[in-house]
Amino acid sequence: MSGQDAERPTPRVPRGFRDLFAADLVARREMLATLVEVYERYGFEPLDTPALEYVETLGKFLPESDTPDGGVFALREDEEWMAMRYDLTAPLSRVVAQYGNQLTSPYRRYQMGPVWRQEKPGPGRYREFYQCDFDTVGTESMVADAEICSVVANSFEALGIGRGEYILKVNNRKVLNGVLDAIALPEDEGGQRLAVLRAIDKLDRLGGDGVRGLLGKGRMDPSGDYTGGADLSSEQIDIVMGYLEATVEDRTRVCARLRELVGSSEVGAEGVRELEEIHELLEAMDLGSDQVVFDPSVVRGLAYYTGPVVEGVLTFEVDEDGARREFGSVIGGGRYDSLVERFTGAKIPATGASIGVDRLLTALKALGRQRADRSQGPVIITVFERDRMADYQRMANDLRVAGIATELYLGTKGFRAQLKYADKRHSPVAVIAGSNEFESGEITLKDLRLGAKLSKTIKDREAWTEQPAQVAVPRAELVAGVKQLLERHANGGDQD
RNA sequence: GCCGACGUAGCUCAGCUGGUUAGAGCGCCUGAUUGUGGAUCAGGAGGUCCCCGGUUCGACCCCGGGCGUUGGUACCA
CATH class of the missing domain: 3.30.930.10 (Bira Bifunctional Protein; Domain 2)
Structure with a gap:
């Protein structure tokens, strides 16, 4: 596998383009x-x-040739020019x-x-x-x-x-x-009208004096570039x-x-x-x-x-x-x-x-007016017992049927990492079911947003491990329990 | 298009009249915590110092070119 590095492309977006998350x-x-x-x-x-149009539709082509003017992304197929x-x-x-x-x-x-x-x-x-x-x-x-x-x-x-x-x-x-x-x-005389319009257009950027210059002889900008005036x-x-x-x-x-x-x-x-x-x-x-x-x-x-x-x-x-x-x-x-x-x-x-x-x-x-609160992640179902995936999947299904965005953790890491994952996803609730829960027939629901809020006031480890942001509900009431937590969030209980 | 500035860890940046082990903060990973994210503490990983060429005993640093970012300007549907 070595010796081929030079052949590998560097991942990058074309200049002026971007990925959006x-x-x-x-x-x-x-x-x-x-x-x-x-x-x-x-x-x-x-x-x-469509994204593509024939260039004559866009009205963008060089007067002297049949190739498109700059400013557009163009391509040719069967002698015909198209542009985005x-x-x-x-x-x-x-x-x-x-x-x-x-x-x-x-x-x-x-x-x-x-x-x-x-x-x-x-x-x-x-x-x-x-x-x-x-x-x-x-x-x-x-x-x-x-x-x-x-x-x-x-x-x-x-x-x-x-x-x-x-x-x-x-x-x-x-x-x-x-x-x-x-x-x-006069109309269409040496582009003088055009030059005046251009000058006027720049009022907010160059100010009155700049425009005055452009209307007259021209103007030298701070970088030393000279722009001709309307004369x-x-x-x-x-x-x-x-x-x-x-x-x-x-x-x-x-x-x-x-x-x-x-x-x-x-x-x-x-x-x-x-x-x-x-x-x-x-x-x-x-x-x-x-x-x-x-x-x-x-x-x-x-x-x-x-x-x-x-x-x-x-x-x-x-x-x-x-x-x-x-x-x-x-x-x-x-x-x-x-x-x-x-x-x-x-x-x-x-x-x-x-x-x-x-x-x-x-x-x-x-x-700061973006409604950031809405970018909330799904409920995360954490996984303890890998041989009970069907049980977890059923929980996920129940929640999804009830219209609640839910994700079953699909990684391979431990519980701790799973909660970190939930945190990064801005998950509102973590569903926890390990051997304890399967035995008792209950499921632990962790209110991640409440937990985050409480963490600001908690100092020592003792209080830290008490986990006051958790509740246990019978398996049959999983959906109701999650709904209750989500409603609490929606009612503004999560504002800071 | 034209003029200028900048390009060092994932991010924000420090560093050096050119001297051989390149740093910080944040983030990340691991542990303290056999089942608990966000607090605290302790460890750790992570760098072609943008690329190519030149000058030099020696270049992240100097020079040239390229690419990228950025400021101004021109054009702009």
Whole structure:
């Protein structure tokens, strides 16, 4: 067996990927269950699509060649390029285009699952991560946009993130375009509009001065890297900066201010009208300015958005290695009225949002709001007499039939090690049956959580060996006895 | 993609102007306790000092390259 070590592979996950174990998976499952509940309350129905799509579906391929663009994991089969989906919106637009007449209109669906991006992983950023989307396809009504806010606000609160711990920022791409009109920036000219949008998008990270630099000549960052600017005149910059500072508590006043800023721009005015309509609808849903604000600096990347855009941020700070930092954006969304058009040529309006499940989970963990109590292990049946496995198995079976998660110890170690095992599994109860018990017809039940609690007060060995956390019950009452202990736990007798 | 930092036991980290037996805490294992986890005490196991190459009598330490992690920046559906 020696001499082959060099041939052995080292166990490792690909860069940017990770293995997930019980605690995280349980937390995620619960979060998704909560989100499903909220989404369905609004009439969204489930949808699932494959991990792989043809690249033209995703719209990701290099202009000059037939190979996929960077950023996606791609593979080729029979001359055709496929790629792993990088979001859930592109698959949705494909579905709508493909099954259009079989689907209701409007079509409201939610979808959750992993997406993959081939890019540099960062802290809390992986190359495989979960998204949980909901979208309304086939209506231009601002009600659908306003409802996004309601769904998200309710989702946050259902997850235990209270008022004041989150804020939804709403803006409208039409208003942004209106402002660009107002400073007389020509469409599609050297990407100047793009550069302005990029600069605006960085307000929260770089601050006003940084953005000012990017709007003008460019900016040198602390690492010495230079980023080119949008090359605006100082008058133009002033207007844009003024626009960025238009955020105030009162949504109506933001609208009024924006109306001035877009001047005579038609799209701009339309965008403001839409925001005003959304405001009215938000009021009807009792969403106040402590939950939803209008924030002109929200751009949401340079994506396909064509109208209102939303960003949900967590406002609390989190301790990470001593440094306090804001959690930032965990959801994003908005209106994309031309995505389906790519396929059918027919203009089908759509709007929706995507929750970044993993980031939100990290946030909940940091908040300490994760319901850790639920990650309780099974009842463990310890084994003394190996030739009575059938008896132990019957106990396990009785408990399982009664709906109690139970595990019969299957290792080979001694009793002591078995209890350690039970402890590591966060087992609530250990069932103990050795020769004493088999003789008396009773079974010993050990309340592991009570034992843990008592251990904090016990000092000397004498008290230690008395085992006050144990009870003996007749074999026939095994299930009832275990149930009683579990109920005691559930009733809060185990809190500390 | 670009710039920088870091990479020592399972984990968090110490260490050395380059000198031959590399340390701590926690965790793990064993025993004190012929049938009792979590407390206490006593022992013990565990390391290619990220990888490859170079400099040197000698490298965990210096140099080069690679890989990985991380901070910033760019791009971002």
